[in-house]
Amino acid sequence: QVQLQQWGAGLLKPSETLSLTCDVYGGSFSGYYWSWIRQPPGKGLEWIGDIYHSGSANCNPSLKSRVTISVDTSKNQFSLKLSSVTAADTAVYYCARGYGDYEDHWGQGTLVTVSS
């Protein structure tokens, strides 16, 4: 079965760059898009962006200037970088597998806290 295992630093200072990676186990890496979604504490979900196995990416316009999403098909993994973080970027970050108009498998989530 498909499993997504994400990892990365959980505590950052303002202005630093958030970096998360998601390893994909089981199933095919091709034919899907790979997403990042975040959830501030006690709040709702926000789509950050996604990337196809080919490397073509889409990003939330409100975050586009700070977001880089990349994929490494040789390692069955994809990554998120968010630059110049502030306290407003504190959230649980999820990676997910997308198919069509939905995400059918999600990672366990990583709490990223931005604090000086």
Added chain:
Amino acid sequence: QSVLTQPPSASGTPGQRVTISCSGSSSNIGSNTVTWYQQLPGTAPKLLIYSNNQRPSGVPDRFSGSKSGTSASLAISGLQSEDEADYYCAAWDDSLSGRVFGTGTKVTVL
């Protein structure tokens, strides 16, 4: 920024039917399919309904989805205690060129 509007809460007693609405616009629900996710406390969201009304394998048929115009609904029939969770709708938005989520609805089983 949520562009899909849901009621903040809904509740019912065991066995009752609960319905959650999701209101959008012509650029999202009006022209794309709707997805519903269930998020149990402290866990990642789980796919509940896709393509407006399709259930993934393993999702009980107590859960059903529908869409009409720029709105969608999730119905939970025969409410059970394990259905206590947050529920989110989602759709692609052509104007934003991005995915948008609903504000979320907390379902409480009384």
